[in-house]
Amino acid sequence: MAEVEVRDIRKAFGGVPAVDGVNLVCHDGEYLVLLGPSGCGKTTLLRMIAGLEHPTEGDILIGGHSVRGLPPRARKIAMVFQSYALYPHKTVEHNISFPLEAQGMTKEERATRVRWAAGLLGIESLLQRKPRQLSGGERQRVALARALVREPQVFLLDEPLSNLDAKLRASARLELKQFQQRLAASTIYVTHDQVEAMGLGDRIAVLNLGRLQQIGTPDEIYHRPANTFVATFVGSPPMNLVPRDGRLVGFRPENVRLSTDGQRLEGASFACHVIRIENLGSDRYVYLRVKGDEGDTNVIAKLAVAEQLPVKADEDAQLSVEQRHLSYFDQKTGGRIAA
Amino acid sequence: MSEPVAHRTVVFDESPRVHHLLDRENVLGPVMLAPLLVYLVALVGVPLVLVFVYAFSDASTGSPTYSFVGLSTFQRTIADETFRTALRNTIVFTILSQVVVIVLATILGFVMTANFRGKWIVRFLVLLPWTTPIALSALAWLWMLDSLFSPFNWILGQLHVVAEGTPVAWLGENTLAVGSVVALQAWRTMPLAAVILMAGLTSIPPELNEQAAIDGAGFWRRLFDITFPLLTPIMMVAILFGIVATFTDMAAVYILTHGGPGDATQVLASWSFYTGIESGSLADGAAIGVFMFPVLLGVCLLMLRRARRAEVL
Numbered sequence: 001m002a003e004v005e006v007r008d009i010r011k012a013f014g015g016v017p018a019v020d021g022v023n024l025v026c027h028d029g030e031y032l033v034l035l036g037p038s039g040c041g042k043t044t045l046l047r048m049i050a051g052l053e054h055p056t057e058g059d060i061l062i063g064g065h066s067v068r069g070l071p072p073r074a075r076k077i078a079m080v081f082q083s084y085a086l087y088p089h090k091t092v093e094h095n096i097s098f099p100l101e102a103q104g105m106t107k108e109e110r111a112t113r114v115r116w117a118a119g120l121l122g123i124e125s126l127l128q129r130k131p132r133q134l135s136g137g138e139r140q141r142v143a144l145a146r147a148l149v150r151e152p153q154v155f156l157l158d159e160p161l162s163n164l165d166a167k168l169r170a171s172a173r174l175e176l177k178q179f180q181q182r183l184a185a186s187t188i189y190v191t192h193d194q195v196e197a198m199g200l201g202d203r204i205a206v207l208n209l210g211r212l213q214q215i216g217t218p219d220e221i222y223h224r225p226a227n228t229f230v231a232t233f234v235g236s237p238p239m240n241l242v243p244r245d246g247r248l249v250g251f252r253p254e255n256v257r258l259s260t261d262g263q264r265l266e267g268a269s270f271a272c273h274v275i276r277i278e279n280l281g282s283d284r285y286v287y288l289r290v291k292g293d294e295g296d297t298n299v300i301a302k303l304a305v306a307e308q309l310p311v312k313a314d315e316d317a318q319l320s321v322e323q324r325h326l327s328y329f330d331q332k333t334g335g336r337i338a339a
Numbered sequence: 340m341s342e343p344v345a346h347r348t349v350v351f352d353e354s355p356r357v358h359h360l361l362d363r364e365n366v367l368g369p370v371m372l373a374p375l376l377v378y379l380v381a382l383v384g385v386p387l388v389l390v391f392v393y394a395f396s397d398a399s400t401g402s403p404t405y406s407f408v409g410l411s412t413f414q415r416t417i418a419d420e421t422f423r424t425a426l427r428n429t430i431v432f433t434i435l436s437q438v439v440v441i442v443l444a445t446i447l448g449f450v451m452t453a454n455f456r457g458k459w460i461v462r463f464l465v466l467l468p469w470t471t472p473i474a475l476s477a478l479a480w481l482w483m484l485d486s487l488f489s490p491f492n493w494i495l496g497q498l499h500v501v502a503e504g505t506p507v508a509w510l511g512e513n514t515l516a517v518g519s520v521v522a523l524q525a526w527r528t529m530p531l532a533a534v535i536l537m538a539g540l541t542s543i544p545p546e547l548n549e550q551a552a553i554d555g556a557g558f559w560r561r562l563f564d565i566t567f568p569l570l571t572p573i574m575m576v577a578i579l580f581g582i583v584a585t586f587t588d589m590a591a592v593y594i595l596t597h598g599g600p601g602d603a604t605q606v607l608a609s610w611s612f613y614t615g616i617e618s619g620s621l622a623d624g625a626a627i628g629v630f631m632f633p634v635l636l637g638v639c640l641l642m643l644r645r646a647r648r649a650e651v652l
Contacts, residue, residue, distance in 0.1 A: 052549050073555040085550035089568045098564075102555030146554070 002063030002076075002153040002186060003028045004049060009058030011044055011210075018044045020210035021058075026154070029184045031177075033201030035191060037233065041210040042190045046156050049188065050079050063153055073102070078147035079156040082163065084139045086131035092118075092142050093127040099150045117145040121179075136164050137172060144179065155180070155187040161196060173199055194234050198222065206230050225250070225327060228334035237300045242270060242290050243331060250327035256301035257320045258286065258311050267323040272299065274311050284309060288319060393615075393625035400619035412626040421602045422627060425610040429631075432517070432606060433585045436524040440532050440581050441574065447529070448536030469530035476527070477594035484509035484519050484595065513603040516596050520604045523591040528584050532577040539573030540566075572645065579642050586634060607631050 004026040011019040019041040026032040034042040047053040049060055051072035059066050067075045078099075086095050093114055100110045118124045121141040131139060140160055147155060160176070161169045177200055180187050191197055197204050198218045205215040206229075214226035225231035231239040231250050240256075241248045249268055258274075270290045275298075278285040286301040286309075299319065303309060311317045328337050361367050397408050416422050451462050468476065483489055486508045495501045509515050543566065551561045589608035592598055598605035598613065607627055615624015 050549075050553060052552070072549075072553045073557070077553065079550070079553045081546045081550060083544065083546055085544065085546035087547060087551075087565060098551070098556075099554040102557075102560060150555070 003061075004154055004186060004188065005061040006045070006049065007059045007061070009045070009048060009060065010056045011041075011048060011053060012056050017210050019048070019055075022207070022210075022212045024205050024212060024215055026186055026188050029186055031180055031187045031189065031200060031202045033189045033191060033197040033204045034207060035194060035197040035201075035204050035234070036207035036213075037192055040207040042192075042207050043158055044210075045207070046079075046158055046188060046190050049154075050077055050156050051075050076150075076153040077156055078150055078152035078154075080140075080143045080147050080158065080160045082159040084131075084143040084160070084163070086139060086142055086146075088131050090130075091127065092123065092129050092131070092134070095131070095142055096127075096146045096149055099146065103150070113149050114145075117149040120148065121145045137168050140164065140172060144176075148183070153186065155185050157187065157189045159191050159193075160189075161191075162193070169196075176200065194236070198234075206233065208233070222252075224336070226336050228329050231327065231329070237285065237302065239327070240297075240299045241329065242297050242299065243292055243294050244268075244270075246331060247337060248329040248331055248334075250329060251321040251325055253285070253300045253302035255321050255325035256286075256299070256303075257322075258288075258301060258303070258309075259318045259320070260311055260315065261318075267321050268326055270299075270319045271316065272319045273316050274313050277309070277311075277313050279305065281305070286311065288317070290319065390625045390628050393621050394629045396622050398621040398625075400616075400621060408622070412622045413629075416623060416626045416630075421605060421610060422630075424602045425598075425605040425607050425627070426630060428517075428604060429586060429606040429608075432521055432524060433582055435521045436528065436585050437578055437581045439521065439525040440529050441578060443525070444529050444532035444536050444577065445570075445574070447533040448540050451533065451537045452540045465533050466530050468526055473527070473590050473594075477523075477590065480519075480523055480595065486511060510596050511600055513600060516600060516604050519595055520591050523595060524585050524588060527588075527591070528581045531584075532581055535573060535577040535580070536570065539570050542573070543569050575645055576642070579638050579645070582638050583635060586638075587631060 006022055006024050009019055009022050010017065022041075022045060024032075034045060036042045044053060048055050049062075051067065051070060051074075055068070059068055061067065062075060062077070087098065090098065096114045096117055097110045100113055105113070114127070115124070118127060121144055123138065123141050123145060126134060126138060126142070131142070134142065140163075143160070157176075161172055164172055173196060189196075189200060198221075201218055203215060203217055204221045206213040206221060208229050214221060214230045216224075216226075221230060221234055225234065225239065228241060228248065228250070231241065235252060237253050239250045239252055241250050243249075251268070270292075272288040272290045275287040275289055278287070282305055284303045284305055286303060288299045288301060290297045290299050301319070323339075326339065328339055329335065330337050361370075394412055395407055395409060396405050396412070398405050447465055451458070451465065483491060486492070486506045489506065489509060491509070492501070492506045495507065501507055507515065509519050547565055547569070548561055551565045556564065587608055589606065589612055592604050592606050592609040593612070596604040598609050602610075607630060611624045611627035614627060615621050618624075
């Protein structure tokens with residue numbers, strides 16, 4: 001396994017930058033998630049690491065060596081595509097053994113390795129099938145087995161769960177994490193799904209418009225976002241941002257306390273009006289309008305259904321957030337500032 | 340009580356009834372299919388039946404009589420040396436031209452799917468032979484293969500491959516005439532094959548080749564292990580179309596060589612035409628044509644099987 005380092009990398013398509021000066025490191029054995037909205041450059045970045053795109057500028061190091069001039073096959077990486085890219089005309093067994101054939105391994109050695117990889121992923125019974133005879137989850141396992149069989153230095157995964165239905169996705173996420181932990185493999189995982197990112201990543205790199213916005217642990221990304229983009233992209237519903245005293249005050253919907261008796265907590269308090277209350281089963285979303293000097297701001301509070309709701313729709317209330325849950329951002333640049 | 344209001348009600352009532360009728364699939368289907376069916380029956384079905392009827396008769400253009408003669412026309416046809424040459428030529432020309440077409444069309448397919456400046460000019464030039472009327476292109480080929488004015492002769496002369504003043508008789512020498520006919524047939528069927536193969540290549544998801552590149556496969560391995568196997572089904576379609584077009588084609592022979600020199604380039608279609616129409620022996624001409632039938636039937640069955648398998652996939 002090896003460390004992957006991306007140094008000041010840029011990629012432009014017809015003059016339009018897709019990746020614009022990104023620096024990041026995926027440590028040995030780390031699970032790094034590249035998170036961002038569609039078109040943010042995360043897949044382009046992954047493809048450059050794989051060698052499928054040539055960077056316009058910058059360098060990529062795998063295991064301390066520059067791989068800029070190397071073709072994909074010489075980079076000792078394995079990649080799982082969003083579509084899994086299984087060879088449709090080959091059986092599962094031949095799909096998995098394909099990378100080994102290219103290495104010139106003997107038939108016996110290949111058979112042993114294929115059995116080992118298939119055993120690890122529990123797909124021994126599928127070896128003689130063609131990809132079209134497999135379910136989405138089975139295809140994903142075959143793609144992982146094919147990635148695994150070469151014992152690569154780095155795994156690159158491009159939204160491998162997005163083709164699975166919601167129920168399967170949750171269990172596949174758990175399996176993927178256990179699989180990575182067992183192999184202790186350096187893994188770079190691309191997704192636009194923040195739940196996947198929070199659940200899987202040792203660290204998350206948030207990208208937007210080709211630029212790195214923040215890199216940190218899921219906890220840091222969620223609780224100490226570096227700017228308003230990260231604050232509003234991560235979390236559902238997103239972080240509330242309320243202008244006050246020339247800056248933006250940010251707080252998560254689940255940290256909001258509501259009262260009608262004017263009771264205040266240590267921290268920030270806002271006078272607000274309850275617009276609507278939505279019951280989602282385990283939680284309630286309370287839609288509020290906070291009155292401010294620069295106009296009204298819509299705010300969402302997320303409260304557990306188990307708690308008693310102190311407010312009713314269409315009445316005035318007091319919104320409070322504890323000091324430790326508050327973030328502050330510059331109103332112009334959107335960057336995080338000290339309290 | 341025929342008031343205008345009542346009339347109007349009747350008029351409004353009819354329109355939805357017509358609409359309703361056309362909404363029914365068992366009415367609309369046959370209505371839409373009818374023109375094609377009439378066309379097929381009149382121009383394909385009737386002549387096909389006539390060919391079989393004539394082949395078992397002594398019909399000729401010079402006599403209005405018709406009598407059934409059983410298999411004797413076929414016996415005469417098989418015994419005819421020219422027929423056997425034509426049959427062999429038809430098979431050989433079809434195989435040769437299709438080999439040339441598939442090799443070149445595959446290369447052209449790759450070229451047309453590659454990304455480069457001026458791609459549209461290449462695509463336009465590739466499609467050009469297909470859009471040119473055969474009469475026009477045949478004239479151009481006749482000139483290019485003329486023993487006196489051939490630009491090929493001039494080029495070969497300039498390159499000192501042949502001595503100047505001793506022109507190559509492209510259509511006058513057996514092997515060269517065969518080559519010329521095969522070249523024209525290949526030239527005509529290539530654009531369709533190239534377009535079919537281009538479509539086949541673009542339908543292969545690019546991730547498969549990228550995945551193979553990551554999996555350690557170089558260019559040739561990707562070509563033979565990934566691209567070609569995935570291209571084979573569509574390549575078969577191109578080959579089957581090419582076989583039908585070449586096997587039944589008489590234009591190339593008719594325009595370039597008239598089957599000559601001797602009968603060196605005679606094919607079934609041209610020999611059937613010369614015997615049945617130009618010589619007036621309808622029965623013999625029809626019997627020659629019938630020999631194309633098993634091959635074409637086989638190709639058609641293969642095509643239908645391919646189409647059905649594609650549906651299943």
